[in-house]
Amino acid sequence: MAFEYIPGKTLFHRLDPRTKFLYWAVVITLAVSLGTDPIFTFALFLSVLVVIRMSKIPLGKVGEFLKGIAPVAGMYALFNMLFPPTATQFSKPYVFFYVIPNLLPITLEGIIWTFGAVLRFLIILLVVRTILMITPIRDLIIALIKLKLPPEFGMALSIGFAYVPVLIDENTKIKEAQQARGWKFEYRNPAKRFNALLRQMFIPAIFNSIRRTGDIAIAIESRGFSHNVAGRTYMRQLKYTKEDYAMTIALIAIFIGGIAVGPWGLKWAYYLNSVEAIKRFLQPHV
Amino acid sequence: MNDAVTLENVSYTYSGGIRPALKGVNLSVRQGESLMITGPSGAGKTTLCRSLNGLIPHYFRGKLDGHVTINGVDTRASTISALSHVVGLLFQDPASQLVNPTVADEVAFGPENYGVPPEEIRARVTKTLELMRLKGYEERSPHSLSGGEQQACALAGIVAMNPNIYVLDEPTSNLDPIGSSIVLNLMADLVKQQKRTMIIVEHKMEELLSLVDRLVVLNKGEVVLEGKPRELLDHIELMEKIGLKPPQVALLASKLKANRPDLPVPMTLDEAVTVFQKAFASRRGKRISLRQEPAQPKNEAIIEVKDLWYIYPAGTVALRGVNLTIHRGEFTGIIGQNGSGKTTLVKHFNGLLKPSKGSVVVFGVDTSGAGIADLSRKVGYCFQNPDHQVCCDTVKKELEFGPRNLLVPEDEIRKRVDEVATAVGIQDLLNVNPFSVSKGERQRITVASLLTMSPDVLVVDEPTTGQDYRMGREMMEFYKQLNERAGKTIIVITHDMNIAAEYVKRVVVLKEGQVLVEGPTREVYAKTDLLQTTYLKPPQITRLGQLLKDYGMPEDLLTVDEAVSLFEEHLGK
Numbered sequence: 001m002a003f004e005y006i007p008g009k010t011l012f013h014r015l016d017p018r019t020k021f022l023y024w025a026v027v028i029t030l031a032v033s034l035g036t037d038p039i040f041t042f043a044l045f046l047s048v049l050v051v052i053r054m055s056k057i058p059l060g061k062v063g064e065f066l067k068g069i070a071p072v073a074g075m076y077a078l079f080n081m082l083f084p085p086t087a088t089q090f091s092k093p094y095v096f097f098y099v100i101p102n103l104l105p106i107t108l109e110g111i112i113w114t115f116g117a118v119l120r121f122l123i124i125l126l127v128v129r130t131i132l133m134i135t136p137i138r139d140l141i142i143a144l145i146k147l148k149l150p151p152e153f154g155m156a157l158s159i160g161f162a163y164v165p166v167l168i169d170e171n172t173k174i175k176e177a178q179q180a181r182g183w184k185f186e187y188r189n190p191a192k193r194f195n196a197l198l199r200q201m202f203i204p205a206i207f208n209s210i211r212r213t214g215d216i217a218i219a220i221e222s223r224g225f226s227h228n229v230a231g232r233t234y235m236r237q238l239k240y241t242k243e244d245y246a247m248t249i250a251l252i253a254i255f256i257g258g259i260a261v262g263p264w265g266l267k268w269a270y271y272l273n274s275v276e277a278i279k280r281f282l283q284p285h286v
Numbered sequence: 287m288n289d290a291v292t293l294e295n296v297s298y299t300y301s302g303g304i305r306p307a308l309k310g311v312n313l314s315v316r317q318g319e320s321l322m323i324t325g326p327s328g329a330g331k332t333t334l335c336r337s338l339n340g341l342i343p344h345y346f347r348g349k350l351d352g353h354v355t356i357n358g359v360d361t362r363a364s365t366i367s368a369l370s371h372v373v374g375l376l377f378q379d380p381a382s383q384l385v386n387p388t389v390a391d392e393v394a395f396g397p398e399n400y401g402v403p404p405e406e407i408r409a410r411v412t413k414t415l416e417l418m419r420l421k422g423y424e425e426r427s428p429h430s431l432s433g434g435e436q437q438a439c440a441l442a443g444i445v446a447m448n449p450n451i452y453v454l455d456e457p458t459s460n461l462d463p464i465g466s467s468i469v470l471n472l473m474a475d476l477v478k479q480q481k482r483t484m485i486i487v488e489h490k491m492e493e494l495l496s497l498v499d500r501l502v503v504l505n506k507g508e509v510v511l512e513g514k515p516r517e518l519l520d521h522i523e524l525m526e527k528i529g530l531k532p533p534q535v536a537l538l539a540s541k542l543k544a545n546r547p548d549l550p551v552p553m554t555l556d557e558a559v560t561v562f563q564k565a566f567a568s569r570r571g572k573r574i575s576l577r578q579e580p581a582q583p584k585n586e587a588i589i590e591v592k593d594l595w596y597i598y599p600a601g602t603v604a605l606r607g608v609n610l611t612i613h614r615g616e617f618t619g620i621i622g623q624n625g626s627g628k629t630t631l632v633k634h635f636n637g638l639l640k641p642s643k644g645s646v647v648v649f650g651v652d653t654s655g656a657g658i659a660d661l662s663r664k665v666g667y668c669f670q671n672p673d674h675q676v677c678c679d680t681v682k683k684e685l686e687f688g689p690r691n692l693l694v695p696e697d698e699i700r701k702r703v704d705e706v707a708t709a710v711g712i713q714d715l716l717n718v719n720p721f722s723v724s725k726g727e728r729q730r731i732t733v734a735s736l737l738t739m740s741p742d743v744l745v746v747d748e749p750t751t752g753q754d755y756r757m758g759r760e761m762m763e764f765y766k767q768l769n770e771r772a773g774k775t776i777i778v779i780t781h782d783m784n785i786a787a788e789y790v791k792r793v794v795v796l797k798e799g800q801v802l803v804e805g806p807t808r809e810v811y812a813k814t815d816l817l818q819t820t821y822l823k824p825p826q827i828t829r830l831g832q833l834l835k836d837y838g839m840p841e842d843l844l845t846v847d848e849a850v851s852l853f854e855e856h857l858g859k
Contacts, residue, residue, distance in 0.1 A: 138391050162386055162387050174675070177674045178677070180736075181688040181739065182739065215379065215383070216382055218345065219382060219385060221370070222339055223395055223396040223443065224370045224371060226367050228399075232401055235394035235408055
C-alpha cells in the first residue's frame with residue numbers, strides 16, 4: 001500500500017509531527033547543500049538508515065519501497081554516469097573505457113559523482129517515506145493545520161488519503177469489466193493505446209469520481225463539517241514534549257554543523273577534495 | 287410539545303425533475319418513537335430523509351412546499367449543520383460516507399466539527415466503538431473493513447454525535463447477510479437502549495417489523511399506509527401489489543385467509559409456528575410432500591473446475607481446492623458471504639484470473655493458456671456495478687463495443703444490436719447517453735452489451751443488490767427467459783437466498799474458498815444447519831416448513847406460492 005502507517009512506540013513515532021517536519025527539512029537541505037559530496041552524503045544516508053532502524057520499520061517494507069523506485073534510480077544513475085556535470089570534471093579524468101570512442105567515457109570521477117547523486121536521490125525519497133510510515137496521516141494533517149494550513153484543505157487532503165484504496169480497487173474493477181468485453185489494452189501504437197485507455201478507463205473512472213464527490217459532500221455536510229470550521233476541535237492533540245525540544249536542539253546543531261563542514265563553511269565536504277581523497281585511497285588498487 | 291418531527295403537507299420536486307418526489311406528505315413522529323418507512327424504488331424514501339436534516343432545501347435546491355419541522359423549528363429557517371446536530375443521518379452506501387483515514391478519526395469527525403472538547407471526544411469514541419462492537423479497530427482504515435463493519439463504523443460516527451433523532455436510509459441494502467445482521471442487531475440495540483427517535487428506511491420487514499412502533503408505506507411520493515405494524519397486516523396484498531416484500535409468513539396467511547376468514551395473520555416466524563400448529567392440530571403426524579419435479583437434464587459439461595486454488599498476490603488464499611462442473615443450459619446460483627470466494631471463482635471462467643493450482647477448462651480449452659478476449663466470446667461476465675463499465679456516449683455504441691473488440695463483421699454487429707436491444711427492451715434508448723438513464727436501465731444496458739457478444743454462458747454478479755424486490759425479480763425473470771428460451775447457461779452470484787429460491791435450479795454454496803454444499807436448490811435449502819455454519823438463512827417460508835415438520839410439513843419449501851397450495855391441501859377444504 002502506498003501510504004502505510006506502521007504503528008509503534010519508538011522515539012521517532014512519539015515525536016510531534018512538527019519535529020518530524022523539521023527533521024525532514026534539515027535532511028533535505030543538507031542533502032542538497034552538500035552538493036553530492038560522496039563521503040558526507042554517505043554519512044547522511046547512514047543517518048537515515050539509523051532512523052529507520054530505530055523506528056523498527058521492518059526491513060521488508062524498506063526493501064519493497066526500494067524495489068519500487070529501483071527502475072527510476074537506475075535510470076538516474078545511468079544518466080549521471082554518462083553525463084556528469086562539466087563543473088565536476090577534472091582536466092585529466094581517470095577513464096575506465098569509452099562507450100562511444102573519444103566522446104562518451106566512463107570515468108572514476110563520474111562513478112564517484114553518481115554514487116553521491118543516487119544516494120542523495122534515495123535520501124530525499126526515504127526520508128519522506130519514513131515519516132509517512134511512522135506518523136498517522138491525520139497527525140500530519142493536524143500539524144499542517146497548526147502551521148496555518150486552512151482546515152478545508154486539511155479535510156480535502158485527509159479525504160484524498162482515505163480514498164486511495166477505494167480508487168485503486170475501482171480502477172481494477174473498471175479494467176476487468178472492459179477486459180470481459182474483449183477489450184485489449186496492449187495496443188502497440190502508443191497513440192492508440194493512450195486513446196483506448198482514455199475512453200475505456202477514464203470515462204467510467206471520472207463518472208464515478210464525480211458521483212462520489214457529491215455523495216461525500218452530502219455525507220460531511222450531514223455531520224456538520226461547515227458548522228464552524230475555524231472553531232472545530234481535534235481529538236488528537238499535538239504537544240511538544242521534552243523529547244521534541246531535545247530533538248529540535250539536536251537537529252539545529254546538526255544543521256549548523258553540516259553547513260559548517262559543507263561547501264559554505266570549512267569546505268571539508270567539498271566534492272573535488274573528496275574525489276581526490278577517494279582517488280588517493282583507491283590508486284594502488286585501480 | 288411531543289413531536290420530534292412533523293411534516294405538514296410536504297411536496298418536493300428536484301430541480302430539473304419532472305414529477306414531484308414527494309406529494310402532500312403528512313407525518314408526525316413522537317419523541318422516542320421508532321418508525322419504519324418502506325416503499326418501492328422511486329417512492330421518495332431518500333427524499334424524505336434528506337428533507338429531515340435540511341439537505342432539502344439547503345443542498346438540493348428544488349421546489350419545496352409545506353413545512354418540515356424538527357423539534358419545533360422549521361427546516362427552512364435553519365441550516366444543514368444546525369439540523370445535523372439534532373438529526374443524525376446514515377446513508378445506504380458505507381463507502382461514500384467514510385471520509386477519514388482511521389476508524390477512530392471517523393467516529394471523532396462529527397464531534398470535532400461541533401467543537402466538542404478533545405477529552406470528551408476521546409471518551410465518546412471509546413464508548414461508541416464499544417457499543418458498535420468495533421473495539422480494537424481504532425487505527426484501521428475504515429475502507430479495509432468488511433461491508434457490515436463499514437456500515438457499523440459509519441453508524442458509530444453518527445452515534446458519537448449524540449443526535450436526538452436518528453434517520454437511517456436503507457443501512458443494510460448494500461450488505462451481505464452477515465453484514466446486514468450486524469447492522470440490524472446494532473439498530474435493535476440502539477432502539478432499545480437509547481430511547482431516541484428513530485426513523486428507519488428499510489425493505490427488510492421480516493427482521494424489523496417486530497422492533498418498530500409504527501410503519502409507513504410510501505409509494506410514488508405519497509403515504510399509502512400508516513399504522514402499527516400489526517394493524518397493517520390486513521393490507522399485505524396491497525404491499526405485495528406495489529412491489530414490497532412483506533414477511534413471507536404473513537403473505538402466506540393472508541393468501542390462505544380467502545377460504546378461512548378466521549385465520550390470524552402472523553407477523554413473525556414464531557407467531558406463524560403457533561398459528562399453524564393450532565390449525566394443523568388434527569393433522570399431527572400426517573405427512574404431506576411436494577410433487578417431485580423432474581430433475582434438470584444433464585447436458586455436456588462446458589466448464590470444469592478441478593482442485594482450483596487461487597492465491598492473490600498479497601497472499602490471501604481465496605480458493606482452496608474447488609471442484610465444480612457446469613453443464614450446458616443450467617441455471618446455477620453461487621451463494622456465500624462476501625469474501626467466500628464467489629467472485630474469485632467466476633473470474634476464472636473468462637480468464638480474468640488464472641489458477642494458482644489446479645485447472646479450469648472452458649469449452650474444452652484450458653484457461654491458463656487462453657486470452658480473456660477469446661474466452662469472452664464464450665463466457666460473458668456482467669459486473670455488479672454498471673458504472674464500472676459504461677464508457678460510450680450512446681447506448682448503441684455501448685452495445686457495439688464488445689463485438690467490435692472481437693472483430694465481428696459490421697453487418698453482423700448491426701443485426702445483433704437490433705436483436706438484443708429488442709429482447710432487453712431498450713430499443714428506444716439506443717441513441718441516448720447511457721449516463722443519463724436510471725441505474726436500473728444502465729444495468730440492462732450492461733447485460734445487453736454482453737449479449738451482443740453472443741456468449742453461451744452468462745455470469746451475473748449480484749444482479750439484485752441495491753434494488754428493490756420488484757426490480758430484482760424483474761431482472762431474474764429476464765435471466766430465466768434467457769435460460770429457457772434462448773438456451774443460455776446462466777450463473778448468478780448472489781447472497782439473496784429468497785431470490786435464489788425462486789429462480790435458481792442448482793445451488794453452489796461457498797464458504798471460505800471451499801464448496802460447502804452443492805446440488806438442486808431444494809435439497810440444499812433443506813440443510814438449514816449446514817447453511818447456518820456460514821450464516822446463511824433459508825427463506826422464512828422454508829424455515830416455517832421445517833419448524834412444522836411434526837405437523838407433516840416438508841423441509842424443502844421454496845416459495846410462498848407452493849406453500850399456499852400445500853397448506854390449503856393440508857388444512858382441507
